Amino acid sequence: DHYIVCGYGRIGKHICNLIARELPFVVIENDPAVIEEIEAEGFLFIEGDATNEEVLIKAGIERARGLVTVLRSDADNVYITLTARSLNPRIFIMARADDEKVVKRLRQAGANKVFSPYLIGARRMALALLRPAVTDFLELTTPEINLELQLEEVRLCPKSSLVGKDLISSRIREISGAIILAVKKLSGDMVFNPPPQYVLESGDVLIALGERKGLARLEELASGKK
């Protein structure tokens, strides 16, 4: 149930630091100088080439929950995606694509999610020119930046007392102080700005904006443990 991160370059390093508190992972890296950095951080690692099938097997690809491939070479990321997909049909694969034309290739190879850091960076910079206040808002609400106010997701368990209630009678806002911006249904559909009459269903994922404490209360309610 762990994650495998292929490549501890600029991107890989940041990802490892951001997920370290919440997810178990092992890094695959073949540069000895970089291995020293990983050791210094205390992260689990395997020294080797991630394009090598045996190295992926050693990293536990067959029982892993996810694989993140963020090498500098698009070709390597495609190759690793293909290999990982053939070794584990159910694994979640996230890949980096520097060239936009590679996005399609990565999807074909079996990647579930593809990100282009240059494009994401450029979008954020364009947004700062076009919508400066929205940019400030996003910077203040992204989980890894602000610990007090967060955009959080909360899944409703079948046992939760919220299931079957509409938003008004759920009293979510009164209890948690959070606002529900959207609900992601089990079907994958997203209901934006759900009306007060919206009836909460088991499996709904609530996209909530609120303060840490309030969101923790909402998590409790949604888990059905309390």
Place this chain on the structure above:
Amino acid sequence: DHYIVCGYGRIGKHICNLIARELPFVVIENDPAVIEEIEAEGFLFIEGDATNEEVLIKAGIERARGLVTVLRSDADNVYITLTARSLNPRIFIMARADDEKVVKRLRQAGANKVFSPYLIGARRMALALLRPAVTDFLELTTPEINLELQLEEVRLCPKSSLVGKDLISSRIREISGAIILAVKKLSGDMVFNPPPQYVLESGDVLIALGERKGLARLEELASGKK
């Protein structure tokens, strides 16, 4: 009142395409092969080296509203920032930093906003592992991706009929269908999840989530033109 974009590389190209409909700009680029690409897109450009003071002056730095420096070399971006700031004390300067240590240097040199594409990309990828539904939500609401549902910012003009009303009596939700996630005050403070009793002030920037048409109505109301 135009913008100057220094460097038409991976990042610069995306930025130009994203802002082209809304903002006037001129690109500075010195690679003849790249110049051809810019010409093909029909963007204004100046052939030359943006670290050269004369080239910045030719691009109208003294009367420009903003400068975006996104060259591959951090040192060049710092140098351009310093030069631009000395030529125009009021200009808004946005700069790219690949190395995190350069962020401080760019601020010292006079940059108003600094972005690290690698860090932004890594954050988005980590978020996709830690909060997949929040990631979907952000992808669906970022202005340049989805045209129907948007996160928008709307500034209240002094003449607007909304000024002086509280959120309930403003009837913003009924009229526009949008929800107000936050209000950025003239002071720069951000009020998250403003309560129904919140009194709207002239100069407030409303961070609103809604559909295109509804947001256009809200813009009208906020402008005081109707």
